[in-house]
Amino acid sequence: xxxxxxxxxxxxxxxxAYHINPDITVHDSWPGQNNTKLTSPKTNTVLxxxxxxSDPKSWxxxxxxxxxxxxxxxxxxRRHASNSSTIKNLPVExxxxxxxxxxxxYEKPYLPEGLDYQKAITDYLAKMxxxxxxxxxxxxxxxxxxxxxxxxxxxxxxxxxxLGILQDCxxxxxxxxxxxxxxxxxxxxxxxxxxxxxxGKLEEHKIKTGSSFMVVDCGGGTVDLTTxxxxxxxxxSEITERTGDLCGSTYVDREFIIFLEKKLGLASMEEFxxxxxxxxxxxxxxxxxxxVKFGFQGDRHDFRNIDLDIxxxxxALMKCVKDENIIEDMEEEEWLIEITFNDVLAMFDPIVDxxxxxxxxxxxxxxxxxKCSAIFLVGGFAESPYLVxxxxxxxxxxxxxxxxxxxxxxxxxxxxxxxxxNKASVATRVLTMNYGIRIYPLWxxxxxxxxxxxxxxxxxxxxxxxxxxxxVAADEPCSGTYYPIYPDQTTIRFNVxxxxxxxxxxxxxxxxxxxxxxxxxxPDIEHGIDRPVEFSLMFGELLITATARNKNTGRIYTAKxxxxxxxxxxxxxx
Numbered sequence: 001x002x003x004x005x006x007x008x009x010x011x012x013x014x015x016x017a018y019h020i021n022p023d024i025t026v027h028d029s030w031p032g033q034n035n036t037k038l039t040s041p042k043t044n045t046v047l048x049x050x051x052x053x054s055d056p057k058s059w060x061x062x063x064x065x066x067x068x069x070x071x072x073x074x075x076x077x078r079r080h081a082s083n084s085s086t087i088k089n090l091p092v093e094x095x096x097x098x099x100x101x102x103x104x105x106y107e108k109p110y111l112p113e114g115l116d117y118q119k120a121i122t123d124y125l126a127k128m129x130x131x132x133x134x135x136x137x138x139x140x141x142x143x144x145x146x147x148x149x150x151x152x153x154x155x156x157x158x159x160x161x162x163l164g165i166l167q168d169c170x171x172x173x174x175x176x177x178x179x180x181x182x183x184x185x186x187x188x189x190x191x192x193x194x195x196x197x198x199x200g201k202l203e204e205h206k207i208k209t210g211s212s213f214m215v216v217d218c219g220g221g222t223v224d225l226t227t228x229x230x231x232x233x234x235x236x237s238e239i240t241e242r243t244g245d246l247c248g249s250t251y252v253d254r255e256f257i258i259f260l261e262k263k264l265g266l267a268s269m270e271e272f273x274x275x276x277x278x279x280x281x282x283x284x285x286x287x288x289x290x291x292v293k294f295g296f297q298g299d300r301h302d303f304r305n306i307d308l309d310i311x312x313x314x315x316a317l318m319k320c321v322k323d324e325n326i327i328e329d330m331e332e333e334e335w336l337i338e339i340t341f342n343d344v345l346a347m348f349d350p351i352v353d354x355x356x357x358x359x360x361x362x363x364x365x366x367x368x369x370x371k372c373s374a375i376f377l378v379g380g381f382a383e384s385p386y387l388v389x390x391x392x393x394x395x396x397x398x399x400x401x402x403x404x405x406x407x408x409x410x411x412x413x414x415x416x417x418x419x420x421x422n423k424a425s426v427a428t429r430v431l432t433m434n435y436g437i438r439i440y441p442l443w444x445x446x447x448x449x450x451x452x453x454x455x456x457x458x459x460x461x462x463x464x465x466x467x468x469x470x471x472v473a474a475d476e477p478c479s480g481t482y483y484p485i486y487p488d489q490t491t492i493r494f495n496v497x498x499x500x501x502x503x504x505x506x507x508x509x510x511x512x513x514x515x516x517x518x519x520x521x522x523p524d525i526e527h528g529i530d531r532p533v534e535f536s537l538m539f540g541e542l543l544i545t546a547t548a549r550n551k552n553t554g555r556i557y558t559a560k561x562x563x564x565x566x567x568x569x570x571x572x573x574x
Contacts, residue, residue, distance in 0.1 A: 006149040006184065007140055010132060011416030012125075013153040013190070042380070042409065044069055044285075045220075046093040047124055049115075056114035064127040068093075069285055091281055095120035097221045099162045100155070100246060107246075110273055118169055125173035150175055151186045151420040153193050153412050154542070156224035157244040160433065160498045160515045163187055163542060186420060187542040190217045190379075191226035191242050193415030196425060198376045201405045202230060211373040212239055214362060214399070216355070216391075217412060218381035221248045223355050225362050227372065237428040240365040241469060247354035249381040252293055253284050255347035263337055264330070268321045276316035283314045296344055298386040303341040310335040352390050359391065363398060367430075367469075374401035378411035423541070428471050433498040435478070435515075435537055435544070436464035438507045440485055452506070458485075462497060462507050465537055474540030477547070482535055487528040493519040494535050494548060518559045520548040527552060 043065035050062050062068075068091050094109035098117035111117060136143050152166060166187075171179045194217045207213060209230050217224045224244035228236045261269045273280045292306055310317055310330075318335060321327055363372060375395060381387060382404050392402050405411065418425065443452070443459040452459050466478035484492055499512035507514070522531055532551040537544055548557045 007143060007147045008136060009149045009151065009417050009420035010136075011151045011153065011193075011413045011420065012128075013412055013416065044093065045096060045124065046091055046281075047095075047120060047127075048091045051090045051112070056112060056116075057119065059115070061123050061127055064124060069281065091278055092120060093281065094221060094250060095124075097246070099158060099165060100222075101159060102157070103246060110277060118165060121166070121169040122172045125169060125175065129174055145175060146177065146184060149184050149186060149420045151188060151193075151416040153188055153190045153416050155219075155222040155244055156189045156191050156226065156242040156432075157222065159513065160544070161513050164515070185543075186423070188416055188419045188426075189224065189226070189242060189542065190219065190222070190412045191215050191224040191244070192238075192426060192429075193412045193419055194224075194376070194378045195226055195228045195236055195415065196418045197411040197415035198378065198405055199230070199234065199236060199425075201376070202374075205374055205401045205403065207373050207401070212368070212370055213374040213376065214359070214372050215376045215378060216359060216382075218355065218377060218379040218384075218387065219248045219412075220250045220380055221246060223247050223358060223379075223381070225358055227362055227365070227368060231427055235425055235427040238426075238430045238471065240362060240367045241430050241432050243358060243362060245354055245358055247351050247358075248379075249293070249351075249384070251351045252347050253288060255350060256284070256288050256292070259339075259343060259347060260337070263326075264317070264321050265323050265326055268317070268323070268326075271320040272314070272317045275320070276314075279314040279316045283317075287313050292339060292344060293347075294384075296348065296384070296386050298345070298348075298389055300341050303344070305341075306339045308337040308339060310337065348386055352387055355387065356390065356394050359395060363395075372399050374403070375399045377402070377404045378408040380409045382408040424474065426474065426540075428473050429539055431466055431468055431470050431472060431539065433500055434464050434468045434502065434504060435466040435496065435498050435539075436462050437480075437482075437535065438495045438497060439463045439482070460507060462499075462504050462509075462512065464504070465535075466539070468500065468502060472539050475538065477536035477538055479534055479536040481532050481551075483533070484522055484529050484531055488525050489529075490522050490525060491519050492522060492533060492548075493517055494546065496537065496544070496546060516544065516546060516559065518546045518548055518557060520550060520557045521555070522550065524550075524552055 046065060046068040047061050048063040048068035049059040051059055053059060090112060092109075092111055092115065095111060095117045097103065097109050098111070100108075111120070133145075136148065150170075152170070154162065154166070167176075167179055167185070170176055170185065176185050194215045195213075198213070198215055202211075202213065207230065209232055212227055212229045214225060214227045222244050224242065226242040227239045229239050231237055257269060287308065296303075311334075318330075321330065359375070362368070375391065377388060377391060388402075388404060395402060407414070439461050440458050441461065443454070443457055448459050448461075454460075463480065465480055466472065470478075472478065482492070482494075494517060495507075495514060496516045496518070497507050497512050498515045499509070501509070501511045504512055506512075518535075520533060522533075524531060534549045534551060536547045536549075538547070539545075546559050549555070
């Protein structure tokens with residue numbers, strides 16, 4: 001389907017924006033903000049569940065977004081804090097980060113036992129859907145979701161299989177009619193979307209065609225980087241592999257919790273998080289973020305020490321402290337903890353240093369052949385004065401321009417809308433994985449491991465079609481020709497795998513995952529095994545397009561996929 005078939009492009013990154021020609025409109029009035037004067041281009045990735053049922057699968061959502069955030073504990077409960085309300089109304093947040101496979105169980109955001117993160121993602125999107133429908137219907141009465149192109153943004157470091165998980169969640173939330181191969185669903189990485197947004201800012205910084213620039217998307221959970229080259233006709237090519245890490249602003253919050261663990265004990269904070277998550281959440285969102293994190297500039301002379309009043313902000317924490325020596329010390333301090341400049345610096349620096357390392361590695365890439373003309377910082381964390389200051393101090397001599405463009409917090413959403421309007425603006429991408437299929441050739445003595453030889457004298461292998469680091473155009477096929485194994489075989493099922501590891505030979509090695517499959521019919525059995533099939537992968541979109549063409553009949557089969565769960569049946573052989 002072409003863009004003409006769609007009336008609206010909606011970008012969703014757990015917030016959303018939509019396109020009304022000629023402007024991009026970012027939704028900034030969220031449920032729960034009606035009684036305040038505040039508007040925000042994003043709402044909180046938080047759900048509050050009614051947990052009356054003992055089965056988390058049957059939990060229902062009471063509130064989502066801003067209203068799901070915990071309120072300040074009532075005065076009458078401060079002295080004798082109870083978790084009875086927490087038991088029935090449980091907030092959970094940042095569940096999207098469970099899709100990151102480079103986090104340990106402890107490092108992942110807290111989820112109650114039995115609550116699956118996919119249910120949380122689905123529930124959150126399902127609550128957002130009526131709001132989107134309401135806004136779009138006001139502008140275009142009678143519009144259907146099939147007339148809307150949805151563009152979802154994902155972090156750069158997420159593995160391909162996460163797209164399939166998201167497809168399931170999006171389908172279960174009611175956005176699409178099929179689990180896979182939906183014409184109105186697109187994905188783009190957060191740094192790619194940010195690069196498209198900043199492309200509109202290049203002229204004011206006198207960055208011309210042929211120049212390269214870096215975009216650092218500093219979000220809440222992840223920080224993603226991409227280096228792009230500006231091509232003629234307002235197109236972008238990717239120079240290096242997009243990279244990222246889990247070092248967004250919420251990891252500064254985590255350092256704050258580590259600071260409290262040192263003061264009050266690890267066991268105390270673990271019990272507080274587990275048994276009183278509402279107050280734990282309030283401590284971060286209503287005390288630490290506005291009072292400490294948001295305004296920190298890294299200037300020792302302008303900083304004033306800040307007192308955390310535990311009895312007022314999080315009284316349940318007092319009950320979680322069991323160590324008599326700590327209790328005695330805290331009672332002497334009237335349960336006040338003083339936060340100094342050095343304390344806050346120690347919360348920021350481990351995270352900021354990670355971001356600086358990511359930028360340094362991008363600049364040092366062998367493919368970075370020309371000077372980087374500019375570094376653009378976008379995302380919510382880009383509004384941190386201290387982060388911007390450190391980046392400018394560290395890389396001011398490398399890039400002539402280091403800047404935070406207007407509306408940095410919505411750069412990804414706005415860029416995602418631009419991608420939905422004109423996917424051709426992304427001319428090339430650099431592959432971050434090795435892609436190929438599983439084949440079943442004859443086993444060769446002296447070449448193949450003996451233990452892998454099957455009963456019929458063959459061996460299962462990984463055949464790479466597209467190597468990591470390769471720069472591919474949107475319409476560039478990565479192809480190979482294959483043949484059926486058996487003379488009477490009527491189908492071939494191509495099973496596609498991806499791995500970040502170079503030199504992979506077999507599909508059961510560590511790090512390799514099946515990401516999709518495509519079955520092609522072979523009715524012309526009179527030709528025996530002499531029935532060549534050209535199989536191609538194209539990477540113009542994050543959802544990979546697979547094409548198989550029967551060279552004898554000319555029939556073409558296509559599919560879009562990110563992953564599948566089913567086992568394969570027929571294999572292919574070179």
